[in-house]
Amino acid sequence: MNLRENDTTIILEKTNNFNIEQILECGQCFRFEKLGDMHYKIIAFGRVLYIKQENDTIIMYPCTAEDYENIWRSYFDMDRDYDEIIRRISQNDSIMQSACEYAKGIRILAQQPYECLLSFIISQNNNIPRIKGIISRMSEKYGVDLGEGYAFPTLEQLNAATEEDLFGLRMGFRAKYIRDCLDRLTAKEVDIENTDRLTAEELLSELTKIKGVGQKVAECTMLFSMGKREVFPTDVWVKRVMEQLYFNGEETDIKTIHSFARDKWGELAGYAQQYLFYYARTLKIGTDKEKTK
DNA sequence: GCCCAGGTATAAA
DNA sequence: TTTATACATGGG
Numbered sequence: 227m228n229l230r231e232n233d234t235t236i237i238l239e240k241t242n243n244f245n246i247e248q249i250l251e252c253g254q255c256f257r258f259e260k261l262g263d264m265h266y267k268i269i270a271f272g273r274v275l276y277i278k279q280e281n282d283t284i285i286m287y288p289c290t291a292e293d294y295e296n297i298w299r300s301y302f303d304m305d306r307d308y309d310e311i312i313r314r315i316s317q318n319d320s321i322m323q324s325a326c327e328y329a330k331g332i333r334i335l336a337q338q339p340y341e342c343l344l345s346f347i348i349s350q351n352n353n354i355p356r357i358k359g360i361i362s363r364m365s366e367k368y369g370v371d372l373g374e375g376y377a378f379p380t381l382e383q384l385n386a387a388t389e390e391d392l393f394g395l396r397m398g399f400r401a402k403y404i405r406d407c408l409d410r411l412t413a414k415e416v417d418i419e420n421t422d423r424l425t426a427e428e429l430l431s432e433l434t435k436i437k438g439v440g441q442k443v444a445e446c447t448m449l450f451s452m453g454k455r456e457v458f459p460t461d462v463w464v465k466r467v468m469e470q471l472y473f474n475g476e477e478t479d480i481k482t483i484h485s486f487a488r489d490k491w492g493e494l495a496g497y498a499q500q501y502l503f504y505y506a507r508t509l510k511i512g513t514d515k516e517k518t519k
Numbered sequence: 520g521c522c523c524a525g526g527t528a529t530a531a532a
Numbered sequence: 533t534t535t536a537t538a539c540a541t542g543g544g
Contacts, residue, residue: 253525346525353524356542398540403527440527461525503525523544532535 234288236298243308245331246279252332252504254450256345256358257365257378271297271338272370272377303333315491315498321471322498325505332500335450339418340411341378342451343433346443347403360397367395384408403438410436418447426454441480455496458487466512467502 238244250258250266257269264279275298278285286298299305312330316322349357361378368379368387385408392401410416416435424432426448433444442461448454460468460483468483469476491498509517 349524350526351524351539352526352541353543356524359542393540396541399527399538400540438527442526446525459525462523463525507525521544524542526539528538530535530537532533 234290236286236289236291236294238284238286238304239282241282241284243312243330244279244282244284244302244333246277246284248329248331248504249302249333249335251508252329252500253354253507254335254446254500255337255342256349256354256361257341267375269365269372269375269377270301270341272372273297274372274374300336303336306333308333311494311497315494315501319490322501325467325498325501328509329501329504332504334455334497334500336453337451338378339421339447339451340381343418343436343439343443343447344378344404344407346446346450347407347436347438348397348400349446350400350438350440350443352400360395363395364392364397381408381411385412400438403436406437407439418452421448421452426457429454449496449499456488456493458484458491458495458499460484460499461503463506463512464499464503467506470512 246264246266250268255268255270259267261267261276266277268275268277273293275289276287286294289298308330312326316326345357345361348360352360362376364384365376365378368383369376370379370383384404387405387408389401389405392404395401397404411418416432418433421429426445429448429452430441430444433439433447434441439447442459445454445457445459448457449459458464460480465478465480465483468486469478472486473482487495487498506512
């Protein structure tokens with residue numbers, strides 16, 4: 227992979243396993259806007275980034291070499307060998323081979339834990355377009371104006387909001403959960419910054435102290451912002467695709483799915499999960515209007 | 520109008 | 533311990 231640059235644009239050439247549409251639309255983050263085919267606007271780390279992809283060439287702007295090295299390189303997980311991951315999780319597994327072939331451009335982003343946690347609290351029993359809307363309204367009202375968008379509000383900024391204020395953003399019953407989360411982070415009852423030394427199990431019990439945070443929200447937060455690649459968040463789509471393809475159409479439960487995934491994919495289960503999620507949701511696998519492609 | 524959405528808290532059995 | 537239900541909102 228070569229890298230060229232000028233003042234405000236970064237161009238990456240010959241990238242592998244990078245598809246900006248799949249990366250953004252696979253349900254791991256919510257602060258992006260589609261501008262055109264393979265052309266997106268992202269807000270993260272208090273910045274607006276435009277990104278356009280043509281085959282294996284990626285253009286990012288405005289972006290200095292320093293921005294790329296300090297922020298976006300790790301955000302897009304550029305130093306990971308995804309060929310190797312796909313090889314390992316799909317060996318002797320024709321189902322995972324299909325999912326990886328379909329979604330081979332996915333990368334698991336390294337988001338900020340605080341933003342990720344709040345976003346996935348909002349995500350519960352909710353759909354992606356509406357989740358994006360709620361987070362967008364929250365950012366417009368409480369976040370910093372970046373000129374071409376609003377930053378995700380900091381803990382200090384959001385602390386100005388009462389539960390009623392949050393409810394006014396049309397997040398519904400999740401308002402009390404967000405308020406509880408903010409309170410516990412402010413009181414430092416829950417620490418989401420220094421998590422590298424904690425196991426996924428330890429982090430699960432830490433995060434689930436927060437009201438409205440159960441296993442699923444905790445696992446998404448761990449996978450998408452804390453580098454815990456072994457967790458296997460299991461939502462309705464993952465459950466569906468697992469039941470249909472791995473459990474022969476039989477109904478099963480989360481526990482069974484988790485131990486199956488841990489045995490089969492081990493420390494790479496998070497990647498397997500994300501390929502399956504995109505595969506299942508995009509093709510509507512396991513529903514009556516399932517797409518055949 | 521109905522069903523569903525990257526679930527969880529709470530009550531009841 | 534497991535199972536049932538409420539929860540706010542809006543897209544399809």
